[in-house]
Structure formats: C-alpha cells, structure tokens
Amino acid sequence: MVLVKTSLCHVPGWQQQLASSISDPAELLQELEIDPGLIPSSKAAAAQFSMRVPRSFVSRMRKGDPNDPLLRQVLPLEAELIRVPGFTEDPVGDRFAQCAPGILHKYYGRVLLSVTRACAIHCRYCFRRKTNNTKVHTGMKEWQQTLNYITSDTSLYEVILSGGDPLSLSDKRLSALLMELDCIPHLGRLRIHSRQPIVLPERVNNGLLKVLAQSRLQLVLVVHTNHPREIDNDVRTALSRLEQIGVRLFNQSVLLRGINDTAETLAELSESLFSAHVLPYYLHILDRVCGAAHYEVKEEEASGILRSLRQWLPGYLVPKLVREEPGQMSKTLLV
Ligand SMILES: *Cc1c(COP(=O)(O)O)cnc(C)c1O
Ligand code: SF4
Numbered sequence: 001m002v003l004v005k006t007s008l009c010h011v012p013g014w015q016q017q018l019a020s021s022i023s024d025p026a027e028l029l030q031e032l033e034i035d036p037g038l039i040p041s042s043k044a045a046a047a048q049f050s051m052r053v054p055r056s057f058v059s060r061m062r063k064g065d066p067n068d069p070l071l072r073q074v075l076p077l078e079a080e081l082i083r084v085p086g087f088t089e090d091p092v093g094d095r096f097a098q099c100a101p102g103i104l105h106k107y108y109g110r111v112l113l114s115v116t117r118a119c120a121i122h123c124r125y126c127f128r129r130k131t132n133n134t135k136v137h138t139g140m141k142e143w144q145q146t147l148n149y150i151t152s153d154t155s156l157y158e159v160i161l162s163g164g165d166p167l168s169l170s171d172k173r174l175s176a177l178l179m180e181l182d183c184i185p186h187l188g189r190l191r192i193h194s195r196q197p198i199v200l201p202e203r204v205n206n207g208l209l210k211v212l213a214q215s216r217l218q219l220v221l222v223v224h225t226n227h228p229r230e231i232d233n234d235v236r237t238a239l240s241r242l243e244q245i246g247v248r249l250f251n252q253s254v255l256l257r258g259i260n261d262t263a264e265t266l267a268e269l270s271e272s273l274f275s276a277h278v279l280p281y282y283l284h285i286l287d288r289v290c291g292a293a294h295y296e297v298k299e300e301e302a303s304g305i306l307r308s309l310r311q312w313l314p315g316y317l318v319p320k321l322v323r324e325e326p327g328q329m330s331k332t333l334l335v
Contacts, residue, residue: 045076
C-alpha cells in the first residue's frame with residue numbers, strides 16, 4: 001500500500017484509487033455476480049500471493065462470467081496451489097545478475113532498475129509473484145550506490161525503470177530519481193516498464209506528465225496489456241496525454257492460456273493498441289514460475305498462433321514472440 005495517512009485532500013486521486021482496490025476475493029466475486037462457491041479456494045490461493053485489483057479495472061470485467069479474460073488475470077485460483085515439475089521460484093535467474101542494490105545488468109548498453117516491489121495490480125502469472133508481495137520502495141540512500149554503478153559504466157545508454165511497477169513511486173520520488181539520471185552524461189534514454197497507465201489510468205495525471213516532460217532524456221514507456229478489453233476510454237486518454245509530451249509508447253504482453261491464446265484476440269489487441277498510439281513490442285512466453293502452470297501455452301502452439309497473426313496484420317503490428325533464458329545476452333526470439 002502506497003497511501004500515506006494524511007488528510008485525504010493532500011492525497012492524489014490515483015493514490016486514493018489504489019487504497020480502494022479490491023483485495024478480498026469474496027468482494028470481487030460478489031461485485032461481479034459470480035458463484036460464491038469459488039471463494040474458499042480463491043482465499044487459499046490469495047494467502048500465498050495476495051489479490052489486488054483496482055476498481056477501474058474491475059469495471060471493465062463482464063458480470064457473471066468466471067472466465068472473463070480480465071478477471072482470469074487477477075482472481076486467485078486453486079490451480080495455483082498445485083506443484084508442477086519445471087515451475088520454480090526464480091525462473092529467469094534474476095538473483096545472479098544483481099550487481100548493486102535493485103540493479104539488473106544483463107544486456108549490453110542498458111540496465112534495469114527495480115525501484116519498488118509495489119504494483120497496483122497483482123497479476124497471477126507474474127514471475128515476480130514470490131517477491132512482489134512486499135511493499136518496499138528502494139530508498140534514495142540505496143539508489144546512491146545504484147547511481148554510482150551507472151555513472152561508472154560509460155557503455156550504458158539506457159536505464160529501464162522496472163519493479164514491481166515504477167509508477168507506484170510518488171511524483172516526488174520519481175522526480176528525484178529522474179533528476180539524478182539526467183545528470184549522468186552518457187545516458188540518452190529512459191525507459192519505464194509500467195502496467196499502471198492500463199490498470200490505473202488515473203496515475204497519468206498532470207504531476208506525472210510534468211515530471212516526465214522535465215527530463216532531458218528521450219522517454220520510452222512500455223505498458224503491459226494482455227487483452228483488448230483492457231483498453232477503455234480512460235486508458236486511451238492517459239496514453240494520448242503521454243504521447244502528446246513525446247513519450248514513445250510500446251506494449252508487452254504475456255501469452256496466457258484462456259486469456260489471449262488465439263490469433264483473433266491478439267490481432268484485436270494490436271489494432272486496439274495502435275489506435276491508442278501504442279506499438280506492440282514483445283509477446284512473452286510465460287516464465288515458469290510456480291503457481292502459474294495453468295496459464296502456460298507451449299512454444300510450439302505459440303509459434304503457430306504467431307504465424308497466423310502475421311498473415312492478418314501489417315508487420316509493424318506483430319509483436320516479437322520471445323522467451324527469457326537465464327544467462328543469455330538478449331531475449332530469445334522464437335519463429
Ligand atoms: C528484458 C530485459 C531488458 C530489456 O530488454 P530489451 O530487449 O531491450 O527490451 C533489460 N534488462 C533485463 C534484465 C531484462 O530482463
Ligand atoms: S504489474 Fe507487472 S510486475 Fe506487477 S504483478 Fe503485474 S506483471 Fe507482475
């Protein structure tokens with residue numbers, strides 16, 4: 001929880017929205033008029049990785065449909081408790097690449113900073129599901145060590161803010177970090193990986209736009225959308241405002257069983273993104289994190305879906321199908 005208890009009038013709207021997120025499966029199912037029989041198993045799964053979903057995201061779900069593709073991304077299910085061989089706690093080998101607090105330097109020219117573990121939404125398939133439960137932001141003191149690392153490596157051109165969700169940071173903290181990065185002469189680009197413009201479009205407020213517009217760095221925002229119905233009018237407005245201040249917008253998705261595992265859905269997603277100024281970037285094969293096995297689409301099937309997609313869409317609307325392998329110098333491209 002990011003909300004600091006001060007009088008409500010000082011709390012930005014997006015933080016109020018975060019504070020009123022739904023975290024009880026019973027409440028979510030009731031809101032959506034879905035069979036309460038699912039509650040006990042859902043609560044058991046939520047005890048392992050808590051449920052969290054902003055109300056504006058819930059409002060885009062269909063009532064009475066337990067298979068709604070938005071609901072399926074956030075509702076804890078009994079299947080998560082089943083152990084499946086090959087699904088582990090650290091499927092992408094993150095632990096081996098840390099060279100300063102919160103820094104992952106795996107690829108040439110760019111580093112990934114995990115600036116917070118907090119997310120506005122808890123996606124059940126997330127490879128960070130084992131670590132995202134905590135509410136920790138990295139403090140400015142720890143950042144200093146990270147900033148020293150970036151300053152001393154002149155091969156770095158791009159810093160990627162990731163998490164958790166980096167837009168969970170307040171405008172003030174974000175601004176402080178961006179100002180530090182601005183001062184590192186060899187950096188040219190700042191990339192932010194965030195799901196918030198999609199799941200909590202209120203986050204894209206005047207304060208955030210001001211902080212971003214002040215940076216001298218070229219700005220790239222990679223949002224995370226899995227299904228076309230995630231993009232509603234509020235999301236479109238938020239994305240337009242980002243585009244208007246010169247932020248380049250891309251999207252990454254995870255290929256998820258029962259959610260976006262058809263060429264039809266993915267084609268609709270690409271078109272919907274493009275009409276909102278966003279280009280498809282990556283379509284990730286699920287990372288094999290324990291508790292997420294029921295979302296898996298195997299690589300062979302995934303490649304087939306992508307081949308059909310390519311027949312329907314212009315090349316620039318076809319995402320790159322990739323898998324992350326520990327120890328590689330880039331994501332691994334399939335087909
Ligand atoms: C995915 C990833 C990146 C970004 O890779 P791009 O191919 O540039 O999008 C950078 N660092 C790490 C550790 C990553 O996992
Ligand atoms: S927003 Fe991103 S990091 Fe957070 S739970 Fe979802 S997929 Fe994971």
